Amino acid sequence: MSYVQVMIEHEVLSLNRPFTYFCSFPIQKGCRIRVPFSHRILMGLVIEVSETKPETSYEILDAIEAVDEHPLLNGELFDLASELSKDSVSSLMSVFKTMLPAAYKPASKAGGEVFETWLIKDPIPEDELQRLKLTKKQKEIYEALPLEIIRSKARKEFSASIIKTLEAKGLLRLESKLKTYQLVHQKKLKQPPELTESQRMALFAIEHGDHRPFLLHGVTGSGKTEIFFRLAQKALEQKKSVLLLVPEISLTPMMIERVCSRFDVPVLVFHSRLTKAEMASEYQKALLMDYGIVIGTRKAVFTPFKNLGLIIMDEEHDSSYKQDNTPKYHTRDAAIFRANYWHCPLILASATPSLDSYARAARGIYQLVEMERRISNTVSAIHLIDMKSERNIGGISVPLIQQIQKRLERKEKTILLLNRRGFIPVMKCASCQEVLLCEDCGIPLSYHKKEQALVCHVCGRHYPVPEVCPNCHKRNWSVVGLGTERLEENVRDLFPQAKIVRMDADSTRTKNAHEILLNDFEADGDILIGTQMVAKGLDFEKVTLVGVLQADAALVRADYRAAETTYQMLEQASGRAGRGRYPGEVYIQSYNPEHYVMQSIVHHNYLAFFKREMNYRHLGTYPPYIYMASLVFIHEDPTLAYSMADQWVKTLREQGVNVFGPLELSMRQKKSRIRILIKDKSIENLRNTCWQVAKKHHEKSRQVKLEINVNPMMLEE
Ligand SMILES: Nc1ncnc2c1ncn2[C@@H]1O[C@H](COP(=O)(O)OP(=O)(O)OP(=O)(O)O)[C@@H](O)[C@H]1O
Numbered sequence: 001m002s003y004v005q006v007m008i009e010h011e012v013l014s015l016n017r018p019f020t021y022f023c024s025f026p027i028q029k030g031c032r033i034r035v036p037f038s039h040r041i042l043m044g045l046v047i048e049v050s051e052t053k054p055e056t057s058y059e060i061l062d063a064i065e066a067v068d069e070h071p072l073l074n075g076e077l078f079d080l081a082s083e084l085s086k087d088s089v090s091s092l093m094s095v096f097k098t099m100l101p102a103a104y105k106p107a108s109k110a111g112g113e114v115f116e117t118w119l120i121k122d123p124i125p126e127d128e129l130q131r132l133k134l135t136k137k138q139k140e141i142y143e144a145l146p147l148e149i150i151r152s153k154a155r156k157e158f159s160a161s162i163i164k165t166l167e168a169k170g171l172l173r174l175e176s177k178l179k180t181y182q183l184v185h186q187k188k189l190k191q192p193p194e195l196t197e198s199q200r201m202a203l204f205a206i207e208h209g210d211h212r213p214f215l216l217h218g219v220t221g222s223g224k225t226e227i228f229f230r231l232a233q234k235a236l237e238q239k240k241s242v243l244l245l246v247p248e249i250s251l252t253p254m255m256i257e258r259v260c261s262r263f264d265v266p267v268l269v270f271h272s273r274l275t276k277a278e279m280a281s282e283y284q285k286a287l288l289m290d291y292g293i294v295i296g297t298r299k300a301v302f303t304p305f306k307n308l309g310l311i312i313m314d315e316e317h318d319s320s321y322k323q324d325n326t327p328k329y330h331t332r333d334a335a336i337f338r339a340n341y342w343h344c345p346l347i348l349a350s351a352t353p354s355l356d357s358y359a360r361a362a363r364g365i366y367q368l369v370e371m372e373r374r375i376s377n378t379v380s381a382i383h384l385i386d387m388k389s390e391r392n393i394g395g396i397s398v399p400l401i402q403q404i405q406k407r408l409e410r411k412e413k414t415i416l417l418l419n420r421r422g423f424i425p426v427m428k429c430a431s432c433q434e435v436l437l438c439e440d441c442g443i444p445l446s447y448h449k450k451e452q453a454l455v456c457h458v459c460g461r462h463y464p465v466p467e468v469c470p471n472c473h474k475r476n477w478s479v480v481g482l483g484t485e486r487l488e489e490n491v492r493d494l495f496p497q498a499k500i501v502r503m504d505a506d507s508t509r510t511k512n513a514h515e516i517l518l519n520d521f522e523a524d525g526d527i528l529i530g531t532q533m534v535a536k537g538l539d540f541e542k543v544t545l546v547g548v549l550q551a552d553a554a555l556v557r558a559d560y561r562a563a564e565t566t567y568q569m570l571e572q573a574s575g576r577a578g579r580g581r582y583p584g585e586v587y588i589q590s591y592n593p594e595h596y597v598m599q600s601i602v603h604h605n606y607l608a609f610f611k612r613e614m615n616y617r618h619l620g621t622y623p624p625y626i627y628m629a630s631l632v633f634i635h636e637d638p639t640l641a642y643s644m645a646d647q648w649v650k651t652l653r654e655q656g657v658n659v660f661g662p663l664e665l666s667m668r669q670k671k672s673r674i675r676i677l678i679k680d681k682s683i684e685n686l687r688n689t690c691w692q693v694a695k696k697h698h699e700k701s702r703q704v705k706l707e708i709n710v711n712p713m714m715l716e717e
């Protein structure tokens with residue numbers, strides 16, 4: 001018998017506190033529990049268990065039942081959750097739900113096919129078997145059955161009716177077991193290569209460093225992965241686990257392959273494409289694992305460990321490390337927390353570190369380790385193509401076409417980057433200039449040829465293509481702009497013999513699609529066309545040419561990080577060429593070749609870019625010089641949302657807070673969104689202000705939704 005503190009399943013801030021229940025059954029902290037709550041039965045998570053009755057002003061009700069036998073979260077993860085909740089200004093329950101695999105979320109409706117039924121053949125004395133009088137067929141099948149088998153499999157492979165009979169006669173016992181998966185195939189192990197001089201120096205610096213996080217700034221192709229592996233090897237030798245974070249699902253297959261061909265230890269994988277049951281199975285394995293390697297995207301940072309010895313965050317600059325929806329946490333912050341908890345090294349690695357991280361390294365908050373040479377010892381030549389004067393066919397400049405032709409003749413490979421999917425980015429009427437917009441979001445729709453549909457790239461809604469313009473009723477659609485789907489067609493027209501592989505959000509919807517496409521390209525592909533996902537991490541020896549189309553498209557965004565993200569994308573894309581024996585060349589098509597982003601790329605000069613960009617951030621008072629939070633008020637009625645935002649601007653201004661807005665953003669799902677921005681030199685002050693708004697807003701209005709983003713990675717328009 002005990003008293004338990006329970007956080008109930010709802011994520012709202014008004015319920016962001018524990019409720020007390022009386023518990024007549026055994027339960028541990030970190031288990032889910034069913035409890036009565038205002039005339040309903042809800043699921044919750046036990047955050048404390050005590051023998052003594054706590055002081056409460058309300059009647060203590062009886063909890064109904066335990067859902068888990070063993071805790072899903074340990075003490076460390078509880079502490080991490082409470083820190084992330086405070087820091088991201090979101091409810092503790094929203095953090096728990098993000099941490100746990102979907103199948104284990106505390107939610108009444110949760111569940112899923114995580115368990116499957118097994119048949120167990122317990123030993124039975126011969127005379128007992130005689131007494132049951134089995135037919136010849138029944139006996140045959142009984143004897144043929146293995147000691148343990150999944151029930152559905154047994155029914156399919158043998159006879160469903162006979163299996164049923166054997167169950168009824170008590171010869172087969174039913175047992176419910178967690179579905180497990182062998183996601184990773186073991187391969188022959190590879191021997192580690194001899195380290196280069198610059199790798200040895202970097203490794204030495206890390207092994208002789210102190211407790212602060214490391215920022216490993218190594219140019220593309222400098223062999224950072226080998227550094228990870230040497231460090232991992234040491235941790236594993238001490239029987240400690242290694243957490244290896246990668247930004248995007250597209251990078252996991254390559255990393256899994258590399259890890260599995262080096263280490264003969266358990267490897268667990270977490271990413272968003274796993275099914276509910278696979279995710280739950282990996283999580284259960286982690287709870288039981290003594291030591292091993294965990295590879296994964298954002299969510300992997302919440303893996304439970306018995307003993308963690310090393311955290312690596314590869315491509316640390318990538319914006320997918322920040323979660324878009326509540327809780328809007330950054331994986332880096334969670335990684336820093338865990339490294340502190342386990343007193344283990346944290347390696348933030350990138351060829352193009354985020355400005356935030358590099359600035360921190362400059363101030364000594366991180367330890368900077370640099371690798372300036374590529375393994376191949378080559379430097380790719382960067383050619384800027386001025387599209388204002390250069391002739392092009394289907395969006396590809398003549399010099400780039402000539403280079404692709406050369407690669408085809410030499411049986412080398414080309415990567416073409418165009419960061420826009422679909423066929424035509426904007427559907428426009430050539431007669432009246434009408435642009436077709438998403439009804440829910442108010443942003444232009446893209447034409448996707450294969451699907452014969454107009455698609456909103458924000459909400460994903462599909463629309464049929466109208467015969468005529470809804471405005472002027474003429475049939476005169478203009479085909480302006482270029483998406484990856486159309487680029488593929490154009491390249492096919494130019495090089496009909498080439499084998500082309502296209503990788504973008506449309507071609508990678510299905511499970512394992514990334515892996516299949518990349519394998520295709522590596523095997524016999526000539527040209528890989530894709531969005532920013534082809535710019536990252538790929539390591540193919542035969543790629544000697546990279547072409548970037550519309551390199552400055554992303555520069556025109558109003559976001560304060562537009563230059564930074566463009567720089568990172570271009571430098572990363574350039575880095576895919578010339579990684580092996582053959583030197584690489586990069587062709588960047590730009591309308592603005594004098595821009596400092598383009599110039600820094602040409603000269604492979606990160607530091608020049610960093611200094612210039614920091615200067616602009618200083619002038620505009622943007623991060624990393626200050627901290628920033630965006631508060632978005634959301635409602636169908638724009639005037640209601642606006643007045644709410646406007647009141648807060650006035651109130652905060654009276655308190656001396658540095659606040660900007662209100663500003664109307666594009667709609668989402670037919671709802672208006674009004675944003676205010678807060679800037680502060682102190683992150684604590686900024687968070688306090690946000691919490692103050694969040695709590696008061698909640699008391700004042702339940703109708704207008706408020707979304708808070710502390711340290712947003714991007715400011716939308
Ligand atoms: N010491 C070494 N000797 C020979 N080859 C090596 C060595 N270290 C790494 N390599 C090879 O060099 C290539 C580039 O290494 P790696 O992929 O680790 O680069 P990286 O620094 O992660 O680059 P990026 O930031 O572009 O992803 C790989 O094919 C790797 O196998």
Ligand SMILES: [Zn+2]
Binds near residue numbers: 438456458459461
């Ligand atoms: Zn939309």
